[in-house]
Amino acid sequence: MSEFIRTLPKVELHMHIEGSMEPEMLWQLADKNKVDLPYSDIEALRNAYQFKDLTEFVNLYIQGTEVVKTAEDFYTLTMAYLDKCHQQNIIHAEVFCDIRTYTDRGQAPEMVLEGIAQGFKEGKERWGITGGMLPCFIRHLGVEAAIEDWQFYQKHQDKILGLGLAAIEVPYPPQLFQSIFDEVRDAGLKVVAHAGEEGDASYIWSAIKDLNVDRIDHGIRCLDDADLVNHLAQSQTPLTVCPCSNTSLNVVADMADHPIKTMLDAGLKVTINSDDPAHFGAYLTENMLAVQTHCGITDEDMITMTQHAIEASFADEARKQDMLKILQQHRKIDQVAMGR
Ligand SMILES: [Zn+2]
Numbered sequence: 388m389s390e391f392i393r394t395l396p397k398v399e400l401h402m403h404i405e406g407s408m409e410p411e412m413l414w415q416l417a418d419k420n421k422v423d424l425p426y427s428d429i430e431a432l433r434n435a436y437q438f439k440d441l442t443e444f445v446n447l448y449i450q451g452t453e454v455v456k457t458a459e460d461f462y463t464l465t466m467a468y469l470d471k472c473h474q475q476n477i478i479h480a481e482v483f484c485d486i487r488t489y490t491d492r493g494q495a496p497e498m499v500l501e502g503i504a505q506g507f508k509e510g511k512e513r514w515g516i517t518g519g520m521l522p523c524f525i526r527h528l529g530v531e532a533a534i535e536d537w538q539f540y541q542k543h544q545d546k547i548l549g550l551g552l553a554a555i556e557v558p559y560p561p562q563l564f565q566s567i568f569d570e571v572r573d574a575g576l577k578v579v580a581h582a583g584e585e586g587d588a589s590y591i592w593s594a595i596k597d598l599n600v601d602r603i604d605h606g607i608r609c610l611d612d613a614d615l616v617n618h619l620a621q622s623q624t625p626l627t628v629c630p631c632s633n634t635s636l637n638v639v640a641d642m643a644d645h646p647i648k649t650m651l652d653a654g655l656k657v658t659i660n661s662d663d664p665a666h667f668g669a670y671l672t673e674n675m676l677a678v679q680t681h682c683g684i685t686d687e688d689m690i691t692m693t694q695h696a697i698e699a700s701f702a703d704e705a706r707k708q709d710m711l712k713i714l715q716q717h718r719k720i721d722q723v724a725m726g727r
Contacts, residue, residue, distance in 0.1 A: 391686050391721055392675045396713045397477045398696035399660055399671050401604050401627035403553070404461070404484045404503060404520075406663025407468040408451040410436055416454040416463075424450070436666060441636060444666060452488050461502025462509075469510035471664075475672045478710060479700055480518040481548055487525045487536055496539050500546045517706055520546070521579060523553035524564060533567050541574065548701040549577030551604065552594075556586040561593040568598040577601045577701050579627075584638055588612035595624065602627060602699055607638070609655070610646050620654040625699030630678050631669035632662035642681035651688055658696040659689075690718055 408416075410432045417424050426432040438444045455461060465482070472480050484503055486496035503520045510516045522540055524533035540550060550571050552564060561568075561580050568578055582594040584605035591609050594600045595618070606626035609615045619626070628647055633639040639646070650657050659678065664670040669677065678684040697710045 388672075389676065389679060392672060392679065392689065394476060394717065395675075395689060395693060396710070396717055397475060397671050397675075398658070398693060398700055398710065399472070399477050399480045400602065400625075400658055400696055400700060401629055401660035401662055402468070402480065402482050403663055404464060404468065404482045405448060405451045405455070406661075406667075407471070407482075407665050408464060409467070409665045412464065412467060413451055413454055416456075416460055420454055420456045420460070422454045424454075436668070438666070444636065447666065448663070455489075456494070456498075458498040458502035458505070461499055462505045463502075465503045465506025466509065469506060469514065469516055471670055472510070472516050473514040475670055477671055478516060478713065479697070479702055479706070480516060481701060482518070482520050483523050483551055483553060484520050485523050485525055485536075485553070486539060487528060487532055490536075490539075500543050504546050517702055519548045519701075521549050521551045521577075521701075522547055523551040523581075524567070525554045526552050526559040526564070526581075527555040530563055530567065533564060537567055537570065544574065544576065547576070549579065549601070551578070552580035552582075552598070553604070554581075556581060556584055556590060560586070560590055562597040565597045568600075572599060579604055581605055583608035584633075588615050591615060591619075595622075600624070601701075605629065605633075605638075607633065607646055607650070610649060610653075616653050616655070619656075623656045625656045625658060625695060626650070627658050627660045627699075629660045629662035629674070630682075631667045631674050635667040642677050645678065645682050647678050648682045648684060648688070651684075651692070656695045656699065658692055658699060686721065690714065 414429050435447055484499050486499050490496050507519050571578055578600050579602045580594040580598055580600050581604040583591040588608050588611045591606055602625040604627045630645050634642050659674050661671050661674050693714055697707055
């Protein structure tokens with residue numbers, strides 16, 4: 388493994404908390420909460436993680452949400468992810484979550500926010516990792532559901548960094564959620580939206596113009612529209628790109644075809660992220676290794692994208708300066724080591 392990537396201080400801005408549930412944890416939580424699983428043993432469950440298509444992936448993802456029942460479970464899940472962050476030298480992480488999946492089953496929404504917040508509190512004390520959560524509206528469940536969710540999130544603004552828009556993209560363009568995003572921004576919260584993963588470039592335009600987002604999640608389809616690329620380059624709107632997710636879900640056929648280098652060379656504010664690391668078998672380090680091996684991403688590109696991620700993060704200004712210094716320090720050490 389590249390020593391440079393292993394030791395690089397990293398920032399993750401696009402990761403769904405249930406997507407970090409390894410098969411062992413799913414098995415253990417199912418046992419604890421007495422949830423019947425459709426797998427004979429842990430080996431069969433591990434095999435299910437080698438899903439063949441989107442339906443199998445979605446089923447597995449839903450299965451994971453069915454075994455978390457308490458704030459303590461969310462805390463356990465968050466701590467496992469932050470432990471992985473610590474191992475991979477991730478110094479700041481912002482994670483997606485949602486309450487809708489759980490409230491629809493009659494579970495108390497507080498458990499999601501409380502469990503994750505407790506995890507981040509402890510992750511900061513134990514490892515110095517900063518960050519927090521960005522709950523998402525589930526776009527395919529519609530605007531009415533999102534309005535209900537917002538009424539809840541509004542009361543818990545102190546626990547969240549902002550709000551996002553996630554789940555099935557087509558045919559639910561961002562503009563459907565315009566009025567609710569106006570309210571969220573008026574409340575002083577940051578906003579992000581998944582756009583341009585399976586949806587075309589018009590979804591990205593809508594996220595920019597109608598939702599006024601601070602970051603675009605994915606956004607790789609921007610390359611289909613030269614005007615949009617120019618706009619993104621000028622505005623320096625951050626894009627949270629997830630390479631291994633894209634190949635796992637066949638959004639990009641092969642890693643060698645991934646447009647990340649083209650996007651970077653076009654002057655876009657690209658960052659690298661893992662999306663659902665347990666399901667795609669790739670945390671942030673593995674995503675970086677993949678694009679280094681297959682897409683011609685250099686160490687210098689990696690520094691640039693990490694700098695983008697720090698600047699695009701929702702950390703406060705002092706922490707951003709702090710992280711930029713840590714990155715600069717790493718770069719100097721690397722230059723000495725390489726004799727540059
Ligand atoms: Zn995502």
